[in-house]
Structure formats: structure tokens, C-alpha cells
Amino acid sequence: MLTIMEVYQRLCRGYCLDNWWPAQSPFEVVVGAFLTQNTNWNNVEKALANLKGAKALDLPLLADMPLAQLEQLIRPSGFFRQKAQRLQHFCRYVQDHHAGSFDSLLTGDLNDIRSELLALAGIGPETADSILLYAGGRPSFVIDSYTRRFWGRLGLLTGTEKYDDIRTLFMAKVEKDVPLYQHYHALIVTHCKECCRKTPLCSTCLFTDICDYAAQVA
DNA sequence: GTCCAGGGCCTAC
DNA sequence: GTAGGCCATGGA
Numbered sequence: 668m669l670t671i672m673e674v675y676q677r678l679c680r681g682y683c684l685d686n687w688w689p690a691q692s693p694f695e696v697v698v699g700a701f702l703t704q705n706t707n708w709n710n711v712e713k714a715l716a717n718l719k720g721a722k723a724l725d726l727p728l729l730a731d732m733p734l735a736q737l738e739q740l741i742r743p744s745g746f747f748r749q750k751a752q753r754l755q756h757f758c759r760y761v762q763d764h765h766a767g768s769f770d771s772l773l774t775g776d777l778n779d780i781r782s783e784l785l786a787l788a789g790i791g792p793e794t795a796d797s798i799l800l801y802a803g804g805r806p807s808f809v810i811d812s813y814t815r816r817f818w819g820r821l822g823l824l825t826g827t828e829k830y831d832d833i834r835t836l837f838m839a840k841v842e843k844d845v846p847l848y849q850h851y852h853a854l855i856v857t858h859c860k861e862c863c864r865k866t867p868l869c870s871t872c873l874f875t876d877i878c879d880y881a882a883q884v885a
Numbered sequence: 886g887t888c889c890a891g892g893g894c895c896t897a898c
Numbered sequence: 899g900t901a902g903g904c905c906a907t908g909g910a
Binding site for chain 2: 688700706710745749753788790791793797809811853856860
């Protein structure tokens with residue numbers, strides 16, 4: 668079995684990533700983190716384009732926008748009613764509790780910020796960690812469905828671990844380095860999109876020698 | 886027509 | 899505490 672870092676090194680040899688989470692500002696990352704929940708990124712891009720086209724990708728503007736208007740702008744991302752409500756609630760929270768300052772929200776003790784984010788409607792552990800890692804530049808690894816499936820198939824997980832168990836496992840074994848955390852997570856998602864869901868398995872898969880899934884479909 | 890995607894919340898048991 | 903249902907669009 669490979670270690671977590673050996674898996675990373677193998678992924679590095681297979682993919683060259685550039686600007687994996689495309690965003691022109693930390694706030695755009697946050698909006699994307701809400702919109703991407705259980706949604707294909709292509710649909711998120713449509714919603715983000717709508718917001719940019721309306722010149723509405725701005726925290727105070729979203730905070731004050733009529734909810735129905737926000738719903739229509741983000742409609743392509745799916746679950747648009749609840750996402751609009753939660754996104755607007757987040758913007759109003761930052762205005763009311765951090766004077767509209769994103770830096771203020773994301774500065775301080777990592778665990779305290781994470782708890783604060785998790786207490787907000789529509790922010791679960793994955794969204795909180797995405798905001799921390801990609802918008803805040805804080806070392807908080809993101810465990811998504813890809814990560815679970817991928818590490819599970821490589822024998823690094825038993826399948827019974829909860830979100831925080833996996834995150835703690837990772838962060839205990841990998842030095843807290845933001846670019847490394849971002850790159851590793853992006854590599855997992857890229858790899859899984861590339862071949863983890865293909866049946867039969869992609870012939871160029873980097874892990875055919877050790878992957879459970881590869882053994883199943885072989 | 887069916888499946889799935891860069892989740893989270895609520896309810897019932 | 900946890901399994902199941904719900905939220906919704908768009909591409910493959």
C-alpha cells in the first residue's frame with residue numbers, strides 16, 4: 668500500500684494543473700464553494716458568468732439584492748432557491764459581524780474560524796474547508812466524495828470514517844502547507860474525473876496496480 | 886430516459 | 899447516531 672504522500676507524488680507525475688480553482692478574488696471562491704454543492708462545475712461557471720454579467724459578484728451587492736433576482740442569476744447551478752438564500756445570509760453575516768471584511772472573517776485561529784463557518788446555514792465541513800483553503804489560504808484539507816472514493820479504493824480508508832476522521836488523518840500525516848493542500852486536493856478531483864468513474868478502467872490510470880476498483884473491473 | 890455532479894439540512898426511527 | 903428524502907439544473 669502506498670502512503671498518502673506516495674500517492675501524492677504519483678499524482679504529481681501524472682497531471683500538470685494550472686489555476687484549478689479559477690477565481691479572480693477570494694469572494695468569488697466563496698460564491699463558487701456555495702454554488703458547487705452537489706453540482707457539476709460547468710453549471711457553476713454559468714451561474715458565475717451570470718453574476719459577473721450583472722456586475723453582482725460583490726458582497727454588499729449580494730447582501731442587498733432581491734432574493735428572487737439572485738435566484739435567477741444562479742439558477743443554472745441547481746438548488747438555486749436554497750443556495751440563493753444561504754449565500755445571501757452569508758453575505759449579510761459578514762457585513763453584520765465583520766464589517767463586510769472578508770479578511771476579518773478569515774483571520775485568527777483556524778479552528779475558531781472553521782467553527783464559525785460551520786455554524787452558518789449551508790456551510791458544512793466541505794464548504795468550510797474549501798473556503799478556508801482556497802479563499803483564505805489556510806491549511807485545512809478538503810475531503811470530498813472524490814477523496815473518499817479515491818483513498819478508499821487505494822486501501823487508505825476502511826469506509827467507516829467520518830469527514831473529520833479523514834481530515835484529521837490527512838493533516839496529521841502531511842505538513843500544513845497551503846499550496847500542497849490545494850494541489851493535492853485538485854489532483855484527486857482531476858484524477859477521479861479523468862478515470863475513476865470509467866468502466867472499463869482507463870488504460871492510462873496511474874493506480875491500476877493497487878486500486879480496488881481496477882481489480883473489480885479487470 | 887437515466888445517471889451524476891467539486892453537499893447540506895431535516896425528519897423519522 | 900444514522901439512514902433516507904429533499905433540494906434542481908444541465909451535460910453525457
